[in-house]
Amino acid sequence: MPREVGAPAxxxxxxxHAGVSMGTVSHVLNHPDKVSERTRERVLASISxxxxxxxxxxxxxxxxxxxxxxxxxxxxxxxMFVDVALGAQNVARNARRNLxxxxxxxxxxxxxxxxxxxxxxxxxxxxxxxxxDSAAQIRKVRxxxxxxxxxxxDADSADVCSVIVDNEQAGYLAANHLMEQGCRRxxxxxxxxxxxxxxxxxxxxxRRALRERGTDxxxxxxxxxxxxxxxxxxxxxxxxxxxxxxxxxxVIGVTDTLAAGFIEGMVGSGIDxxxxxxxxxxxxxxxxxxxxxxxxxxxxxxxxxxxxxMTLLLDEISGGGEHHLHQRIVVEPELIAxxxxxxxxxxxx
Amino acid sequence: MPREVGAPAxxxxxxxHAGVSMGTVSHVLNHPDKVSERTRERVLASISxxxxxxxxxxxxxxxxxxxxxxxxxxxxxxxMFVDVALGAQNVARNARRNLxxxxxxxxxxxxxxxxxxxxxxxxxxxxxxxxxDSAAQIRKVRxxxxxxxxxxxDADSADVCSVIVDNEQAGYLAANHLMEQGCRRxxxxxxxxxxxxxxxxxxxxxRRALRERGTDxxxxxxxxxxxxxxxxxxxxxxxxxxxxxxxxxxVIGVTDTLAAGFIEGMVGSGIDxxxxxxxxxxxxxxxxxxxxxxxxxxxxxxxxxxxxxMTLLLDEISGGGEHHLHQRIVVEPELIAxxxxxxxxxxxx
DNA sequence: CTGAAAGCGCTTACAG
DNA sequence: CTGAAAGCGCTTACAG
Numbered sequence: 141m142p143r144e145v146g147a148p149a150x151x152x153x154x155x156x157h158a159g160v161s162m163g164t165v166s167h168v169l170n171h172p173d174k175v176s177e178r179t180r181e182r183v184l185a186s187i188s189x190x191x192x193x194x195x196x197x198x199x200x201x202x203x204x205x206x207x208x209x210x211x212x213x214x215x216x217x218x219x220m221f222v223d224v225a226l227g228a229q230n231v232a233r234n235a236r237r238n239l240x241x242x243x244x245x246x247x248x249x250x251x252x253x254x255x256x257x258x259x260x261x262x263x264x265x266x267x268x269x270x271x272x273d274s275a276a277q278i279r280k281v282r283x284x285x286x287x288x289x290x291x292x293x294d295a296d297s298a299d300v301c302s303v304i305v306d307n308e309q310a311g312y313l314a315a316n317h318l319m320e321q322g323c324r325r326x327x328x329x330x331x332x333x334x335x336x337x338x339x340x341x342x343x344x345x346x347r348r349a350l351r352e353r354g355t356d357x358x359x360x361x362x363x364x365x366x367x368x369x370x371x372x373x374x375x376x377x378x379x380x381x382x383x384x385x386x387x388x389x390x391v392i393g394v395t396d397t398l399a400a401g402f403i404e405g406m407v408g409s410g411i412d413x414x415x416x417x418x419x420x421x422x423x424x425x426x427x428x429x430x431x432x433x434x435x436x437x438x439x440x441x442x443x444x445x446x447x448x449x450m451t452l453l454l455d456e457i458s459g460g461g462e463h464h465l466h467q468r469i470v471v472e473p474e475l476i477a478x479x480x481x482x483x484x485x486x487x488x489x
Numbered sequence: 490m491p492r493e494v495g496a497p498a499x500x501x502x503x504x505x506h507a508g509v510s511m512g513t514v515s516h517v518l519n520h521p522d523k524v525s526e527r528t529r530e531r532v533l534a535s536i537s538x539x540x541x542x543x544x545x546x547x548x549x550x551x552x553x554x555x556x557x558x559x560x561x562x563x564x565x566x567x568x569m570f571v572d573v574a575l576g577a578q579n580v581a582r583n584a585r586r587n588l589x590x591x592x593x594x595x596x597x598x599x600x601x602x603x604x605x606x607x608x609x610x611x612x613x614x615x616x617x618x619x620x621x622d623s624a625a626q627i628r629k630v631r632x633x634x635x636x637x638x639x640x641x642x643d644a645d646s647a648d649v650c651s652v653i654v655d656n657e658q659a660g661y662l663a664a665n666h667l668m669e670q671g672c673r674r675x676x677x678x679x680x681x682x683x684x685x686x687x688x689x690x691x692x693x694x695x696r697r698a699l700r701e702r703g704t705d706x707x708x709x710x711x712x713x714x715x716x717x718x719x720x721x722x723x724x725x726x727x728x729x730x731x732x733x734x735x736x737x738x739x740v741i742g743v744t745d746t747l748a749a750g751f752i753e754g755m756v757g758s759g760i761d762x763x764x765x766x767x768x769x770x771x772x773x774x775x776x777x778x779x780x781x782x783x784x785x786x787x788x789x790x791x792x793x794x795x796x797x798x799m800t801l802l803l804d805e806i807s808g809g810g811e812h813h814l815h816q817r818i819v820v821e822p823e824l825i826a827x828x829x830x831x832x833x834x835x836x837x838x
Numbered sequence: 839c840t841g842a843a844a845g846c847g848c849t850t851a852c853a854g
Numbered sequence: 855c856t857g858a859a860a861g862c863g864c865t866t867a868c869a870g
Contacts, residue, residue, distance in 0.1 A: 148633050151848060161857045166849055176855060191629065196609040197555065198847035200546040201862050216574060216590075219775070222565045226594070238606050241590045245575070257587050260545040280540065284497050426568070426775050433828075434783070479782075500864060510841045515865055525839060547863035550846050841870080846863105854857080 149190035158186040169194060170203075200262060208238040209453065210258030211267040211446075212251060213291075216243035219426040220442040221269060224291060227446025228267060235454050237264070244271060252277055259284065265453045267291060267446075272335050287456040289449045292440075294337060294468075301456065303449040303469045307338045310438040310473040311345025314392045314422055317436065317475055319349070321418050321483050323390025325358040326350070329375050329402060330394035332363040339367075339394050342422055346392060360388060367394065369401035376405020379417070389417055390481075396421030396437050403433070403480065418481040433479035444471050498539035507535040518543060519552075549611060557587040558802065559607030560616040560795075561600060562640075565592035568775040569791040570618060573640060576795025577616055584803050586613070593620060601626055608633065614802045616640060616795075621684050636805040638798045641789075643686055643817075650805065652798040652818045656687045659787040659822040660694025663741045663771055666785065666824055668698070670767050670832050672739025674707040675699070678724050678751060679743035681712040688716075688743050691771055695741060709737060716743065718750035725754020728766070738766055739830075745770030745786050752782070752829065767830040782828040793820050 155162045160179060167175050168183040175183075186192075200206040211228050213221035225241050232239045240263065244251035248271050255277045258266055266281055268274065269291040278288050278300060290302035318326055328346050330339050343361075350359050364371035372393055379387055379402075393399025399421035403413055413419050413433055420436040448469050456464050504511045509532060516524050517532040524532070535541075549555040560577050562570035574590050581588045589607065593600035597620050604626045607615055615630055617623065618640040627637050627649065639651035667675055677695050679688050692710075699708050713720035721742055728736055728751075742748025748770035752762055762768050762782055769785035797818050805813050 162848080163850080163857060163859095164855085167856090170849075174855075179855080191632070193605070193608050193629075193633070195550070195611060195847055196606075197546040197549040197611055198862090199609075199849075201544070201550055201864085202847075202849040204849090204862065206546065216565065216571045217568070219566070219568075222571070222592075225565065225592070229592075229594075239591075241592075242588075243571075243574070243578075243590070245578075253582075256542070257545075259542050260548075262544060262546055280542075283540070284542070511864080512841060512843095512866080513839085516840090519865075523839075528839080544863055547846090548865075550848085551863075551865040553846070553865085839870105841868105843868090844866095846865085849862085850860095852857105852859090854855105 149192040151192070151194070153190055154183065154186045154192050157190060158183045205264055206262050207236075208240050208261065208263050209265045209267065209450070210240045210242070210254075210261070210263040211269075212242050212244060212254045212258070213269045214244055214251075214271050215246045216241075217245075218423070220424060220440045223442025224269065224446035224449075227443035227448075228450040229446075231447050231450035231454070237454070239450075246271065248272060255281060259286070262286075265289070265457045267449050267453060269293065287453060289453045289456070291445055291449045292338070299466060301449075301452045301466045301468070303445050303452065303471065305440045305445060305471050305473055307341035307473075308345040308348070310422055310440070311342035311347075311392075311394075312349045313345075313438055313473060313475045314342070314420055315346040315349035317477065317481065318390035318392065318418055318420065319353055319357060321390065321414070321481050323388075323418055324356060325360070325388045326390045326392065327360045327362060327379070327388035328392050328394070329362045329364065329372065329398055331367045331371075332365060336367075338423070342394050358388075364398075367398050369397050369404070372398040372401020372403075373405035374401075376402040378405075380406045380409035380411055384416075387411075387417065391417055391419045393419070393421045395423050396425040396435055399435055399437075399480075403435075414479065414481050414483050418483055420481050424476060436478045436481040437476050439474045439476050441471050441473065498541040500541070500543070502539055503532065503535045503541050506539060507532045555611050555613055556585075557589050557610065557612050558614045558616065558799070559589045559591070559603075559610070559612040560618075561591050561593060561603045561607070562618045563593055563600075563620050564595045565590075566594075567772070569773060569789045572791025573618065573795035573798070576792035576797075577799040578795075580796050580799035580803070586803070588799075595620065597621060604630060608635070611635075614638070614806045616798050616802060618642065636802060638802045638805070640794055640798045641687070648815060650798075650801045650815050650817070652794050652801065652820065654789045654794060654820045654822055656690035656822075657694040657697070659771055659789070660691035660696075660741075660743075661698045662694075662787055662822060662824045663691070663769055664695040664698035666826065666830065667739035667741065667767055667769065668702055668706060670739065670763070670830050672737075672767055673705065674709070674737045675739045675741065676709045676711060676728070676737035677741050677743070678711045678713065678721065678747055680716045680720075681714060685716075687772070691743050707737075713747075716747050718746050718753065721747040721750020721752075722754030723750075725751040727754075729755045729758035729760055733765075736760075736766065740766055740768045742768070742770045744772050745774040745784055748784055748786075748829075752784075763828065763830050763832050767832060769830050773825060785827045785830040786825050788823045788825050790820050790822065 151165050155165045165183055168180050229239045242254040259281050265287045267289050270293045288300045294304050399419050403419055422438050424437045424439040500514050504514045514532055517529050578588045591603040608630050614636045616638050619642045637649045643653050711724055748768050752768050771787050773786045773788040
């Protein structure tokens with residue numbers, strides 16, 4: 141029964157109360173096996189009686205390292221990164237570590253602030269799902285001895301571990317799915333910012349599927365200035381304005397958001413999704429849900445990414461930098477077929 | 490140009506390098522206006538030249554308080570709480586404060602761990618969206634002088650501020666919407682755990698709408714053991730098994746997840762959503778997206794909740810506990826009409 | 839405006 | 855197994 145009066149109890153108070161030295165209380169907290177059972181129980185009783193809560197700032201300062209691990213993701217509004225956080229948290233919790241979570245809201249400046257913040261907090265390690273090349277940010281943190289694992293980004297400078305999803309395969313699965321649904325005029329909608337790795341890789345996968353297929357499928361590519369729902373809608377309107385014969389019958393948005401926008405842009409045109417045009421996204425973002433039909437997409441298995449990344453990071457932390465080989469783990473994506481590509485009749489291929 | 494060699498620079502190194510005392514460096518960091526411009530610039534130059542990053546643990550310990558604010562939400566997989574985090578972060582950032590985010594994954598034990606963690610970190614304040622009555626957890630934190638603001642939970646013991654959404658109104662909007670769509674046999678699907686405030690309040694709102702309407706609408710209520718998609722599907726199957734004349738023509742799931750499950754449970758029965766049965770959810774959870782039609786729901790305006798809560802908290806923090814009146818702010822919800830209730834023909838009411 | 843010094847609450851060799 | 859003491863890297867009155 142913690143007492144509710146007076147100043148919060150400190151470690152010194154616990155020591156007095158239990159009749160031991162501060163060092164012993166600290167040992168009970170950090171190395172319980174080095175204390176006799178009788179003493180330990182007495183100290184724990186005092187801790188609970190006084191309602192003592194250890195000051196993590198003082199603890200980290202004295203110990204020279206924190207028990208926390210930082211995770212910076214691109215955007216928490218994208219459910220894939222919530223999955224990443226979930227996976228990372230589960231692994232961290234088993235290792236009795238705390239996960240500190242920060243979302244960058246698709247903003248590189250904010251990403252930098254988040255990394256700096258974790259750097260100031262002297263986290264034991266950093267998991268980073270970067271928006272773009274973040275070598276400078278990473279170097280700064282690593283120079284302090286803080287291991288970094290990259291998520292969903294394939295770094296050239298391979299002095300860090302990384303866990304990525306096979307985005308090329310994601311594009312490949314998407315294009316093949318549409319062709320299996322009978323689509324023969326495929327449009328790929330993406331952006332024109334070539335610094336975005338996932339976009340590039342998915343595009344490459346789409347093209348590979350079309351190459352393998354041969355010449356009876358028409359392919360068309362549209363690049364918009366950004367990947368917003370608005371841009372998708374713009375493309376949707378343009379397609380709806382074309383004559384029926386010249387329209388695609390299958391559309392891949394490089395992101396779910398783009399695909400959702402595309403569908404929205406065609407609303408009111410009389411074009412039926414999926415029967416006139418099948419549409420799909422490519423990153424399993426549950427936030428892209430404002431379409432009249434549910435969107436077929438490619439699941440990026442965020443939870444798996446988070447688990448793998450945290451495992452690698454914990455390994456590097458306990459390995460102490462020695463004997464640690466940087467790894468690159470690739471997770472395979474998976475097709476999630478839903479309403480927007482489920483055609484009433486698929487012409488035999 | 491930070492040098493990359495040797496041990497990381499400390500405040501003492503910066504002081505030496507700039508030819509000033511440590512106190513002056515600290516002032517540059519914390520009270521720049523108390524330092525002459527010449528000195529300040531010299532110190533800042535040294536900081537950047539040495540690549541100095543302040544140790545937040547040492548800083549918080551010495552200052553007796555941290556610059557961070559903790560936010561614990563029920564579940565990050567529910568997009569409403571991602572919105573809350575976004576709103577809170579925006580306000581915090583403007584106040585030059587850091588937001589520490591933790592999700593409880595619908596688990597009260599994990600919620601307790603999250604609160605304890607922030608307590609150990611000596612955060613300057615805590616925003617808590619609790620799963621259930623959390624008086625004990627709150628008392629513990631508050632006894633340390635840490636202000637708490639409750640989000641989405643209406644505490645009886647009004648010694649804290651709270652920001653809530655009007656769940657009663659949400660239920661009211663839902664029921665009225667179905668009636669406007671021509672529904673005359675309404676079913677409300679919820680849970681039997683009466684400790685969940687939002688469920689209770691939404692139920693009350695649904696009933697109010699029906700009372701106001703009068704007697705030409707039939708009302709039926711189903712309570713399941715939990716609010717999972719599975720439970721929703723179970724109800725969907727039961728309804729599908731009934732004769733067409735006895736089925737409801739409008740169904741409200743007290744959560745989107747429940748409503749999505751309901752629709753899924755009817756798949757294959759030949760029942761058309763929305764024309765045979767209009768279905769809607771009640772909490773605007775974008776994660777509940779696995780339905781063949783998009784779900785009408787009530788938006789809970791999470792971002793607004795987060796902004797209001799953070800504003801109250803910052804006020805209480807800077808007010809120093811004095812002159813602070815605990816407030817209770819209510820945010821109004823909003824109908825989001827989508828496919829699952831958009832009937833081809835609404836019989837005139 | 840600037841500097842010297844005490845202290846924040848812990849942890850960890852070290853000696854017993 | 856236990857205790858006394860130094861030290862972690864900062865901040866903040868306090869005196870100049």
